[in-house]
Amino acid sequence: MLRTSSLWKRVDWFTILLYTILVFAGWLSIYAASYNFDNASIFSFSECSGKQLVWIGCAFLISFILLMIGDRLYDMFAYPIYILLILILIATIFLAPEIKGSRSWLVLGPISFQPAEFAKFSTSLALAKLFSSYNFVLFNTKNILRTAIIVFLPFVCIILQKETGSALVYSSFLLVLYRQGMPGMILFSVFCAVVFFVLGIKYGDVLWWEYTPAGEFMVFLLVILLSIGMLIVFEKDIKAARNVFLVTLVAFVVTWILSYFHISFNYVYIGTGILAAMSLYLIFLFLQTKAKNYLLIFVFALASIGFLYSVDYVFDNILEHHQRMRIKVTLGMEEDLRGAGYNVNQSKIAIGSGGLVGKGFLNGTQTKLKYVPEQDTDFIFCTIGEEEGFAGSVLVLLLFLVLILRLIFLSEQQRTVFARVYGYCVASILFFHVAINVGMVIGLTPVIGIPLPFFSYGGSSLWAFTILLFIFLRLDAAKYDKTAI
Numbered sequence: 001m002l003r004t005s006s007l008w009k010r011v012d013w014f015t016i017l018l019y020t021i022l023v024f025a026g027w028l029s030i031y032a033a034s035y036n037f038d039n040a041s042i043f044s045f046s047e048c049s050g051k052q053l054v055w056i057g058c059a060f061l062i063s064f065i066l067l068m069i070g071d072r073l074y075d076m077f078a079y080p081i082y083i084l085l086i087l088i089l090i091a092t093i094f095l096a097p098e099i100k101g102s103r104s105w106l107v108l109g110p111i112s113f114q115p116a117e118f119a120k121f122s123t124s125l126a127l128a129k130l131f132s133s134y135n136f137v138l139f140n141t142k143n144i145l146r147t148a149i150i151v152f153l154p155f156v157c158i159i160l161q162k163e164t165g166s167a168l169v170y171s172s173f174l175l176v177l178y179r180q181g182m183p184g185m186i187l188f189s190v191f192c193a194v195v196f197f198v199l200g201i202k203y204g205d206v207l208w209w210e211y212t213p214a215g216e217f218m219v220f221l222l223v224i225l226l227s228i229g230m231l232i233v234f235e236k237d238i239k240a241a242r243n244v245f246l247v248t249l250v251a252f253v254v255t256w257i258l259s260y261f262h263i264s265f266n267y268v269y270i271g272t273g274i275l276a277a278m279s280l281y282l283i284f285l286f287l288q289t290k291a292k293n294y295l296l297i298f299v300f301a302l303a304s305i306g307f308l309y310s311v312d313y314v315f316d317n318i319l320e321h322h323q324r325m326r327i328k329v330t331l332g333m334e335e336d337l338r339g340a341g342y343n344v345n346q347s348k349i350a351i352g353s354g355g356l357v358g359k360g361f362l363n364g365t366q367t368k369l370k371y372v373p374e375q376d377t378d379f380i381f382c383t384i385g386e387e388e389g390f391a392g393s394v395l396v397l398l399l400f401l402v403l404i405l406r407l408i409f410l411s412e413q414q415r416t417v418f419a420r421v422y423g424y425c426v427a428s429i430l431f432f433h434v435a436i437n438v439g440m441v442i443g444l445t446p447v448i449g450i451p452l453p454f455f456s457y458g459g460s461s462l463w464a465f466t467i468l469l470f471i472f473l474r475l476d477a478a479k480y481d482k483t484a485i
Contacts (some may be wrong), residue, residue, distance in 0.1 A: 010477040011067060012410060018403045019454070019469060023059070023462070025053055025379070025396065026455035028361070033370055033376035033383040033457075035255030048376055048457050055459035059466040066381065066470040070477040074471055075418050078129035082150070085122040086311040102162040116166040117464035119154045126150045126342060126426035132418035138181045147177070164323065165436075165448030170261035172432035185234075190301060190424060192226065193307055200311040202331045206404045211266040216308065224248055224305045227278060228298050235293040240285060244278050247262045275301060338371045343379060344443045346372045351385030351393070351442060357387030377455040378449050381441045400453075410476050419475040426472050428467075 029051035031042045044050040088106075092115050096103040105112045127150055130136065130143075137143060158167040171190075178187050196219050203215035224244070231241040249258050255270050277296055286294040315324060329341040350366035359365070364386035366372060372379050385393045403429050411423030430453055437452040440444035451461040 002339075007067065007444065007477055009479065012406075012476055014409070015062075015403065015469070015473060018399060018406065019063075019466075022396075022403070022454040023056055025399075026452075026462075027056060029380055029383050029455055030376050032362055032364065032387055033099050033367055034115065035381060036368055050342040052457055052462075055462050057280065058459070059462050063461060063466055063470040066467065066476070067474050069474065071475050074125060074422075074475065075129060075132070078125040082122045082126035085115065085119045086153055086157065089119055089154060090159075092116075093157065093160050096161070104158070104161040104163040104166070111441070114166075114458075114460040116161065116163055117460045119158070119380070120169065120429055120464060121468040123150060123170070124156050124422055124429070124468065125171075125471070127425060128418045128422035131421045136417075138177065139183075144365055163449075168436075168448060169429060169432055169450065171397070172428040174426040176421060179424050180421065185296065185300075189303075192222075192304065196304060196308050197224070197311055198331065200308050201315055201327065202313065202333060208267070212268060216268045217271065218471055219304070219308045220275065223301050224271065224274060224278065227282075227301050230293075230297045230300070234297070235291060237285075240281070244281065247277060271415075276307065304353055317443060321336045323446075326448075330443065330446045343373050343447060347382040347441050348380050348443055350375075350382040354386040354389040355391075356390050358385075358387045358392055361387055363387060378437065378447075378451060378456065379441055380452050380455045380457070381438055384455075385441075396455075397434070397438070400430070404431050404434075405473070410472075413479065414476065415479050416475075419472070419479065422475060423472050426468050429468065447472045 027049060029046075030052050034048040041047075042049045043053065045054070061351055092106055093103060096105055097107060099105055104116055105114050127147070130146055130150060131138075138147070151170055155170045159168075174182070174187060174190060175270075178184065185248050199218050200215045203218065204213065206214040208214045208217060228244050228248075230242045231237050231244070251270055251274055252267075257269065279301060282294045282298040282301075282399055285291070286298070315327075319327075325341075328346065346366065350364065350372055351357070353366060354364075362368075364383060366386055369385050372382050375383055381393070381396075384396055388395075407423055407427040407430070410418050410426065413420050414420040414423060433453050436445055436448065437456075440447045451458065453465045454462065
């Protein structure tokens with residue numbers, strides 16, 4: 001264990017400086033978002049800014065305590081901390097009062113907190129502990145199951161609390177798994193699933209050539225083209241790729257010629273026939289060569305079409321009405337400026353009105369007149385955009401980018417798997433929060449209600465991100481200590 005004098009020399013002060021700048025920039029933004037012309041002082045405890053200052057003071061105390069705790073204790077108590085948070089998440093489902101349709105806040109007298117925020121660091125510790133176990137190999141059936149359980153337990157608990165946004169944060173662990181050896185094919189498949197979901201929903205009711213659903217046709221065509229690409233990239237089989245391409249080209253050319261004789265087709269049926277023929281061809285190639293890539297491409301194609309036809313069911317029967325409306329608004333299928341699209345529309349107006357350099361601190365009219373709901377929590381970025389303009393917004397994003405890149409750099413320097421995996425967990429969670437929060441504020445992603453790290457008002461979010469970050473800084477400070485974990 002490091003001595004106190006050595007600890008303060010080895011702790012990464014640059015990351016702490018970035019953290020401090022972001023925290024105080026967030027505090028000023030909260031004051032600006034909640035300010036009106038009759039407002040009290042920024043230090044008034046009756047205002048959001050005064051309360052946030054208390055949370056900031058507590059966060060600094062928490063960070064100091066975390067740095068003083070021995071680094072080996074985080075490894076030793078990773079699983080107990082995870083189990084404790086899971087039990088709290090389960091209790092929250094039954095004990096939390098319903099607030100805005102969800103049960104995610106536990107109330108203890110005058111204090112309320114959101115356990116889902118703290119579950120992120122406990123899940124990160126548990127993953128780091130698992131990955132650092134002796135002779136751990138990720139792609140072993142037992143280890144895949146253990147990894148899935150660690151990630152999905154909190155995910156399911158948070159879904160049951162009806163906090164979809166917080167639950168989706170757990171998809172950020174895919175980046176950690178990729179760093180630890182997960183095939184890029186899985187990450188690629190997830191990206192494709194998002195694209196197929198968007199195409200299936202946005203163009204599901206649009207007809208091309210009288211009989212062809214546009215969404216289905218585009219997905220079928222994409223699956224065929226991607227399969228051809230995978231044959232070239234993964235198996236280097238130019239001949240097989242050429243054969244599939246020629247069959248596809250001939251089928252569509254023949255269909256196009258027949259259309260001149262007023263013989264109409266649903267082109268999805270043509271795509272289905274091509275996919276069926278391609279699947280049989282891939283199975284034949286697999287049986288002939290025993291190369292697993294042919295089987296993987298077959299599974300990808302089959303799973304993609306299965307996913308496409310499950311999209312409508314999930315969208316219509318699983319998602320809540322307000323969630324469907326938010327997705328439709330984001331995809332441009334609905335405007336609903338007085339309903340689901342109101343927040344985003346007002347946020348874009350506020351950001352757009354800021355121009356290049358903004359209206360100046362405390363001079364934002366959209367925020368002062370309270371046109372943007374939740375402007376000091378989930379939509380805090382619109383305050384930055386209005387008052388500090390494009391320049392201020394870019395500066396904030398650059399600070400986050402530098403912090404995330406710094407965490408990745410430090411993670412790669414770690415001498416233990418535990419510290420490296422945990423560091424990547426921290427960087428991935430921060431990246432997901434920033435990307436999705438800013439994306440929803442400017443209308444690029446659906447509104448799912450997740451905070452902007454260190455900026456959004458509230459103690460739970462600030463404390464959770466502080467704990468997440470400073471545990472890693474403590475592990476990093478011990479990386480050159482011979483007695484470190």
